[in-house]
Amino acid sequence: MKTKIEEEGTNHQTTTESVTSNLKYIAVGIFFGIVFVKAEIVSWFRIQEMFRLASFHMYRVIGTAVVVATISTLIIKQFKIKTIQGEEVIFSERPFNKGNIIGGLCFGLGWAMTGACPGPMYGLIGSGFPVFIIALLSAVAGTYVYGLLQNKLPH
Amino acid sequence: MLDILRQPWHWSIAGILIGLTVPLLYLIGNKPFGISSSFRHICAACLPGNILYFKYDWKKETWNIFFVIGILIGGIVGSTVLANPNPIVIASSTQQQLMQLGVKEFSQLVPTDIFSFTGLLTINGFILIVVGGFLVGFGTRYAGGCTSGHSITGISNFQLSSLIATICFMIGGFLATWLLLPLIFNL
Numbered sequence: 435m436k437t438k439i440e441e442e443g444t445n446h447q448t449t450t451e452s453v454t455s456n457l458k459y460i461a462v463g464i465f466f467g468i469v470f471v472k473a474e475i476v477s478w479f480r481i482q483e484m485f486r487l488a489s490f491h492m493y494r495v496i497g498t499a500v501v502v503a504t505i506s507t508l509i510i511k512q513f514k515i516k517t518i519q520g521e522e523v524i525f526s527e528r529p530f531n532k533g534n535i536i537g538g539l540c541f542g543l544g545w546a547m548t549g550a551c552p553g554p555m556y557g558l559i560g561s562g563f564p565v566f567i568i569a570l571l572s573a574v575a576g577t578y579v580y581g582l583l584q585n586k587l588p589h
Numbered sequence: 590m591l592d593i594l595r596q597p598w599h600w601s602i603a604g605i606l607i608g609l610t611v612p613l614l615y616l617i618g619n620k621p622f623g624i625s626s627s628f629r630h631i632c633a634a635c636l637p638g639n640i641l642y643f644k645y646d647w648k649k650e651t652w653n654i655f656f657v658i659g660i661l662i663g664g665i666v667g668s669t670v671l672a673n674p675n676p677i678v679i680a681s682s683t684q685q686q687l688m689q690l691g692v693k694e695f696s697q698l699v700p701t702d703i704f705s706f707t708g709l710l711t712i713n714g715f716i717l718i719v720v721g722g723f724l725v726g727f728g729t730r731y732a733g734g735c736t737s738g739h740s741i742t743g744i745s746n747f748q749l750s751s752l753i754a755t756i757c758f759m760i761g762g763f764l765a766t767w768l769l770l771p772l773i774f775n776l
Contacts (some may be wrong), residue, residue, distance in 0.1 A: 531733070560619050560661040
């Protein structure tokens with residue numbers, strides 16, 4: 435369990451990549467950031483509408499994304515599609531721990547307050563709302579405090 | 590064409606494109622789609638200290654930093670070349686409720702009376718930005734992921750923990766919206 439938590443969020447590629455090969459992730463990020471802004475997922479108002487059940491925009495976006503991601507994942511598994519480096523795709527198991535609940539509730543509070551999950555924070559900084567640099571630094575501080583207290587928190 | 594792209598994008602387009610990011614990242618480098626892990630990599634790279642959670646090969650995860658820098662650049666493109674020329678359209682019930690709380694600015698993506706450097710100096714703005722931001726960073730890492738890592742990647746891989754985490758994200762959001770925000774705005 436312990437090692438699983440420490441491994442979380444890391445990737446499984448075995449081929450070593452050069453610095454320039456990281457440029458393709460910038461490209462995916464740019465594409466993704468544009469979608470975030472243009473679908474107004476970065477908007478504090480859209481998040482408020484979601485939690486006030488006043489609009490189903492966010493539910494539809496996330497719901498569609500989950501369906502598309504699930505079908506894609508099943509296709510990759512079924513046909514054993516390899517990565518462009520020829521590796522087998524590894525899907526991380528995420529065993530349950532109490533952090534999923536307690537941490538999840540904390541994130542939910544922060545999500546409605548800032549109106550931004552981590553992705554939109556980066557998108558908003560680029561969209562001309564530089565005050566989200568402060569929100570981002572605060573989030574990094576929150577992660578640091580989690581790292582500091584990890585052994586003492588229930589998992 | 591550019592005029593169409595400048596309008597707010599339909600939810601189905603956004604949903605499909607975000608969903609496709611999952612297989613795209615898997616296939617171009619065996620990368621699990623997740624964004625909040627970038628906070629951990631920033632800590633590990635800048636201030637690892639003597640903390641076990643930050644002792645790992647973060648250099649192998651630089652792709653994630655490149656990815657979030659890309660999101661930031663995407664934000665620039667989306668708000669300049671592809672900027673929506675019209676003010677944002679907000680559900681009237683939400684706008685009324687927010688006006689009653691004391692929100693004044695409704696023309697941009699975020700209420701700029703709160704989410705700006707002048708807003709940061711007010712008690713409301715400080716709590717929403719700084720405390721809210723802290724909870725996002727602490728909560729996502731404690732939960733082991735955010736909307737992308739759990740709600741999209743985890744659920745698409747049938748992980749029960751991701752479904753539970755997502756339900757808790759929503760409960761936390763409802764609590765903050767209906768109970769915390771009225772308290773914060775009354776300070």
